[in-house]
Amino acid sequence: MTEVVRRSDRTRSAILAAARERFAADGFERATIRAIAADANIDPSMVMRYYGNKERLFAAAAEFDLRLPDLGAVPRTRTGRVLVTHFLDRWEEDETLQLLLRTASTNQAAVERMQTIFASQLLPAVAALHPPSTEPADIARRAGLAAAQILGLALCRYVLRLPPVVTMDRETVLDWVAPTVQRYLTGTPGSSGRRG
Amino acid sequence: MTEVVRRSDRTRSAILAAARERFAADGFERATIRAIAADANIDPSMVMRYYGNKERLFAAAAEFDLRLPDLGAVPRTRTGRVLVTHFLDRWEEDETLQLLLRTASTNQAAVERMQTIFASQLLPAVAALHPPSTEPADIARRAGLAAAQILGLALCRYVLRLPPVVTMDRETVLDWVAPTVQRYLTGTPGSSGRRG
DNA sequence: CTTCGATGTCAACACGCGTTGGCCTACACT
DNA sequence: AGTGTAGGCCAACGCGTGTTGACATCGAAG
Known part of the structure; x- marks a missing residue:
């Protein structure tokens, strides 16, 4: 099972980065899928394809590790x-x-x-x-x-x-x-x- | 200049109370004029009549005095x-x-x-x-x-x-x-x- | 009783949203 | 060259929103 780098991975992470930025700046409601897609230079429907819906996109964007020291x-x-x-x-x-x-x-x-x-x-x-x-x-x-x-x-x-x-x-x-x-x-x- | 108590004053304050509750519970975007009006038992258009628009309603609801002691x-x-x-x-x-x-x-x-x-x-x-x-x-x-x-x-x-x-x-x-x-x-x- | 402004209702508008499905394109494999 | 599939775009849907203007009703003043 070698890790294949799909062509879509770049898009996925572009979406995630844009989503994080928009969610952080505008909050959940005011950050629109359309705006996030525009930031990532893709179509809004791509966001749905990769993340299903807005809630799941948010959940992915809100993944976080504090990386606390011991x-x-x-x-x-x-x-x-x-x-x-x-x-x-x-x-x-x-x-x-x-x-x-x-x-x-x-x-x-x-x-x-x-x-x-x-x-x-x-x-x-x-x-x-x-x-x-x-x-x-x-x-x-x-x-x-x-x-x-x-x-x-x-x-x-x-x-x-x-x-x-x-x-x-x-x-x-x-x-x-x-x-x-x-x-x-x-x-x-x-x-x-x-x-x- | 005696202070006349208008009949509308009750409505105004009912709107304001409902607005405070909804804004506090749901935030600005998710608190809808319709829901606030329903809580106050009036028509949504009354909210507009008395407060102009959602922003001004919010401004009125967010009026606050800390009443700090000396x-x-x-x-x-x-x-x-x-x-x-x-x-x-x-x-x-x-x-x-x-x-x-x-x-x-x-x-x-x-x-x-x-x-x-x-x-x-x-x-x-x-x-x-x-x-x-x-x-x-x-x-x-x-x-x-x-x-x-x-x-x-x-x-x-x-x-x-x-x-x-x-x-x-x-x-x-x-x-x-x-x-x-x-x-x-x-x-x-x-x-x-x-x-x- | 009539009149008129204040108070309230109803239906609708225009807009932006999340979401969907069909269609096009490019590339890997035979 | 032909073909299948992943990646991507477009146009549209249904919905809920803030907001508007026309209409009904009440209550006091003439």
């Missing part, structure tokens, strides 16, 4: 900084995260994708920071709080474009936000962050 | 807790905030409304915590960070419905998030919160 392998006091840095990178190199954030407000499929990514990618990464005996609810809460902070930052920076949040350079963001995430991951409610 | 009047170490408490109340008693959060992802008007609310309501409230000589950029950054944390919490709790964030009771949320906001408002990047 948080257990970095110094415990630096996990917050590492995680926030990683997310900033990911936001800026792959528009799929913006796509999900934009569409999740109106699209149930996107919400479910977000929930899945949270449960299957972020949660295990946070769990790696704590002994197996730790209460699952504790770990889940920590992951949820970290997600809230990180997604809120992305929302204000990339979607709402609140001027002061857009202007802040990477280092400033890290200096302020990393300690917060650090506390959520390994600290206690009132404290600044260090704990066993 | 942060200068509460003990300095409790501003974080007060602010987060106030937002939790506001989220739950007035669906307009959810409406804005949901629609801002796809609707430019909602984005601008959010930016305006930030600049004209949150920013001054934060400014009241600092001497007039404070750098405006510093105040804006603090307000932006607080907004990111609070909106991220709302996003995960009310829109994405991440289970651990939904489950957390009010007190737990406050114990974790209030110190963060406190630090953003009055602390320094690395610290836990107290400063002049």
